[in-house]
Amino acid sequence: MLALEGVRGGYGKLEILQAASLDVPDGAIVGIIGPNGAGKSTLLKTAFGYLAPWAGRVVLDGHEIAGRRPDEIMRLGVGYLSQAGGLFAEMTVHDNLVLGGYTISSAEKRRAIEDVYARFPLFWERRRQLAGALSGGEQRLLAIARALIVKPRLLLLDEPSAALAPRFIDDIYATLVSLNRDGLAMLIVEQNVEAILAVAHRVFVLDLGRNAFDGTPAELRGSDRIRRLYLGEDGVEGTTA
Amino acid sequence: MLESLLEFLIQGVVLGGLYALFAVGLSLIFGVLDVINVAHGEFFAIGGYLAFAAVVLLHLPGALGVLGAAVGTFLLGLAVYPLLIAPLKRRLGGRPPGPLYLVLTLGLSTLLQSSLLAIAGGDYLRVPPQVGGILDLGVTAVSHQRLLVLGVAAALLTALFAFLRWHPQGLAVRAVALNPDAAQAMGINLPRIFALTLALGVALAGVGGALMAPLFNVYPAVGFPLTIKAFAITILGGMGNPAGALVASFLISVAESLSVMVIPSQWQNLIAFAVMIAMLLVRPRGLFGRAVTR
Numbered sequence: 001m002l003a004l005e006g007v008r009g010g011y012g013k014l015e016i017l018q019a020a021s022l023d024v025p026d027g028a029i030v031g032i033i034g035p036n037g038a039g040k041s042t043l044l045k046t047a048f049g050y051l052a053p054w055a056g057r058v059v060l061d062g063h064e065i066a067g068r069r070p071d072e073i074m075r076l077g078v079g080y081l082s083q084a085g086g087l088f089a090e091m092t093v094h095d096n097l098v099l100g101g102y103t104i105s106s107a108e109k110r111r112a113i114e115d116v117y118a119r120f121p122l123f124w125e126r127r128r129q130l131a132g133a134l135s136g137g138e139q140r141l142l143a144i145a146r147a148l149i150v151k152p153r154l155l156l157l158d159e160p161s162a163a164l165a166p167r168f169i170d171d172i173y174a175t176l177v178s179l180n181r182d183g184l185a186m187l188i189v190e191q192n193v194e195a196i197l198a199v200a201h202r203v204f205v206l207d208l209g210r211n212a213f214d215g216t217p218a219e220l221r222g223s224d225r226i227r228r229l230y231l232g233e234d235g236v237e238g239t240t241a
Numbered sequence: 242m243l244e245s246l247l248e249f250l251i252q253g254v255v256l257g258g259l260y261a262l263f264a265v266g267l268s269l270i271f272g273v274l275d276v277i278n279v280a281h282g283e284f285f286a287i288g289g290y291l292a293f294a295a296v297v298l299l300h301l302p303g304a305l306g307v308l309g310a311a312v313g314t315f316l317l318g319l320a321v322y323p324l325l326i327a328p329l330k331r332r333l334g335g336r337p338p339g340p341l342y343l344v345l346t347l348g349l350s351t352l353l354q355s356s357l358l359a360i361a362g363g364d365y366l367r368v369p370p371q372v373g374g375i376l377d378l379g380v381t382a383v384s385h386q387r388l389l390v391l392g393v394a395a396a397l398l399t400a401l402f403a404f405l406r407w408h409p410q411g412l413a414v415r416a417v418a419l420n421p422d423a424a425q426a427m428g429i430n431l432p433r434i435f436a437l438t439l440a441l442g443v444a445l446a447g448v449g450g451a452l453m454a455p456l457f458n459v460y461p462a463v464g465f466p467l468t469i470k471a472f473a474i475t476i477l478g479g480m481g482n483p484a485g486a487l488v489a490s491f492l493i494s495v496a497e498s499l500s501v502m503v504i505p506s507q508w509q510n511l512i513a514f515a516v517m518i519a520m521l522l523v524r525p526r527g528l529f530g531r532a533v534t535r
Contacts, residue, residue, distance in 0.1 A: 012335060050422060070425035079426070086423035088416050099416050102409060103428035150428070 001026045001185055002047065002078075002154055007056035009046050010209075016042040018209040019056065022187075024154065029176070029186045031200035031217075033193055039209040040189040041083065044156050047187070048080045049073045060154075075103055079152035083159045085143035089132030093123050093142060096131045100146035112149040120145055137168025144175060154185045161192045173199055197221070245502060248381035253491075253498030255383055258391035260490035262449040263467055264474040265398055265483045266442030272481030273418045273438040275338075276326060279346040281471065282464025283353035284314045284443035288450025289459035290361055293368045303371030307393070307451045314447025318440035325349060326439075327432060350465070357461035365458035390452045397445060398487060405483075414438055418481070470510075473517035479527030489528065 003023040010016035016039040024030045032040045045051045047058055049070040058066040065073055070080065080086075088096055097116055101109030117124035123142060126134065131142060140160060147155060160176070161169040169192065177199050180186060190196035197203065197217040205213035205226060213226045220226055267281045288310035295306035329338070329345055370386040405411040416424040417434045425431060450464065457463055471486075474493050478485030497512045520527060 048426070050425075069430070070422075071428045071430050074426060074428045082423065082426070086420065086426055088419045088423065090419060091412075091415065095412060098409070099412055099424075099427045099429075102413060147426075 001061060002187065003057070003059045004043065004047060005057040005059065007043070007046055007053045007058065008209075009051055009053040009055075010039075010042060011051070015054070016209050017046065017053075020206060020209055021056075021211055022204045022214070024185055024187050025202075026153075027180070027183050027185050028201045029180050029188065029199055031196035031203045032187070032189045032206055033191070033196060033203060034206035034212070037208075038206040040206055041158050042209075043206065044080075044158050044187065044189050048078065048156055074150075074152075077153040079147035079150070079155045081143050081147055081155065081157045081160065083162055085139050087131045087139055087143050087146070090130060092128055093131050093134070094127040096142060096146055097123070097127075097149060100149035104150055109149065112151075116145045116149065135168075137164050137171060140164060140168065140172055141175065144172070144179075148179070148184075152184070154187070155179075157186060157188045159189055159191055161190065161195050169195055244380045246499070249498040249502060250495060251378060251381050251383060253495035255387045255391050256498060257491035257494035258394035259449055259453060260470070260474055260494050261398060261487050262390075262394040262445050262452075264471040264478070264486040264490050265401065266445035267468075267471045268475045268478065268481060268486035269401075269414075269483045270439055270442040271475065272483065273414055274322070274326065274435050275481075276342045276346065276439075277472075278439070278442070279343060279468060280321075280350035280353055281443065281446050282462075282466070282468035283350050283357070284318065284446040285450035285453075285464030285467060286357060286459065286461060287317065287353065288314050288447030289368065289454040289457075289463060290357060290366075290450075291447070292451035292454045293366050293459050296368055297366070303369070306368070306454075307371065307448060310447045310451030311444050314450075315440045315444035318443035319436050321349070321443070322432065322436040322439050326435070350468075354461045354465070361461070363460060365460050366454075367458060368454035370455035371452070384456075386452075386455050390449075390456075393448065393452055397448060401441070401445070402484070410434075410437065470513050473513040475527075476517050476520050476525075477527055479529040482527065482529050485527055485529035 001024050005021050006019045007017050007021065008015065008019055020039065020043055022030065022032070032043065034040055042051065046053050049065070049068050049072070053066050057064055060076055060078065065076065074080070088099065097113045098109065101112055104112070120141065122138065123145065131139060134142060160172050164172065173195055176186060188196055188200070197220065200217055203213070203215065203217055203220050204211060205220070212229070213220060213223065263281070263285065267278060270276060270278050291310040291313045292306035295301040295309045296303055325345060326342065329341060333341070372385040372389050374385045375382045376385060376388060405415055413424065413429045413434055414437070416427065416429060417431060421431055446464070474489045475486050477493065478487070478489030493513045493516065497509050500509050500512050
């Protein structure tokens with residue numbers, strides 16, 4: 001579905017990605033882990049068009065999309081959730097959902113928002129509140145619900161568990177797994193290694209902008225070298241990598 | 242004393258309509274594009290010239306002159322982002338623009354003024370009022386033309402705020418002002434919203450120019466002093482906060498109007514700038530902070 005091939009890129013003159021590659025098959029959950037500064041978020045931003053790659057290819061459904069704007073890539077069926085969720089904190093919950101359906105017809109939007117309210121009654125009760133007044137976990141769920149309004153085929157998520165209490169992390173990942181069962185593919189950058197290894201079909205380890213590992217979570221757990229380098233000596237480095 | 246107070250208060254409110262029409266657009270543009278549009282006053286002047294062309298040269302009704310000014314300045318405004326700001330933004334890459342947008346719009350201001358001078362000459366042109374007559378309020382009299390300015394300003398600004406609050410494109414404008422990256426992830430085309438916002442902002446100034454043409458004379462630099470005053474108003478209201486600019490427009494206009502009761506009238510114009518300097522020193526974010534969002 002989505003493939004990045006030998007992508008180089010970064011910010012200004014600072015090269016972060018050095019020929020990084022990965023692919024996301026249809027319907028799969030793919031995780032990207034790695035140390036801080038490895039280029040995980042940069043890779044996601046490059047895939048979604050926030051950053052133009054300096055070299056290499058970004059291919060969606062067989063078509064090159066490098067150089068396209070994020071709104072154009074979004075219209076191809078790709079959703080993006082930034083680390084902070086990207087909610088418009090000073091707008092109401094309802095207005096955030098309306099904006100989620102910016103690219104679809106009013107009738108489709110109305111139906112989709114009703115579906116969100118049916119699935120998350122909390123958001124119906126709080127539809128007139130500012131999104132910024134929700135708790136961190138609720139904001140993350142609202143951001144996911146908003147991204148789903150246009151029924152994307154692929155969701156790019158940058159650290160969906162960041163700064164959340166464990167209870168909310170479980171809720172978020174339960175929601176993501178349920179969405180994946182309905183066929184939604186996901187590319188997830190995550191610092192919480194245990195959380196992503198529990199749900200991913202495939203994992204890429206990125207280090208200094210290069211691929212350091214590519215395999216299933218079981219293969220990753222079975223690799224002594226990767227466990228030592230990126231997960232700590234015994235495979236558990238708290239919850240981060 | 243009370244009668245004088247009422248008289249100056251009414252005159253201040255009427256003047257506030259013009260200030261609001263001008264400053265709200267300027268503030269909206271800054272809030273969404275982060276561009277201080279020094280050329281805003283030239284769109285006011287162009288509005289006046291378009292009204293002159295429609296009414297005096299083509300003998301069309303005054304209302305068509307105002308409509309022509311709105312459409313003409315809107316279309317000109319649509320071209321400013323793709324032709325001037327977007328290319329500069331592309332050249333800068335991700336680097337901060339510093340004062341470059343300010344210098345760019347200053348250049349546009351000079352270009353437009355010089356063009357108006359070359360095309361229409363420097364003569365002061367008179368446009369007949371769209372409506373004649375005077376309303377006698379007892380304590381004071383207000384010309385119907387000034388009331389028209391206030392009425393049109395009220396209608397247009399109500400429409401603008403309703404657009405920002407409820408229309409999908411208006412929501413998109415607010416979203417871009419809040420978080421352009423997140424707005425793009427919603428499928429919002431940033432260049433289109435930037436161009437639309439700039440066009441809406443300068444069209445408000447253009448309508449103001451057409452409505453004020455019968456009261457002021459029309460000449461190439463007619464809008465420039467208003468631009469400077471609008472800076473003071475937007476700083477008072479909070480840079481990039483159109484609703485704040487609306488309130489500040491009336492605060493400044495009423496303060497200016499009432500000031501003649503206590504200070505000589507030649508000092509009247511200094512009120513706005515004294516307030517601006519005081520705000521910058523004491524509360525640089527203005528009375529209401531920055532927000533195109535509520």
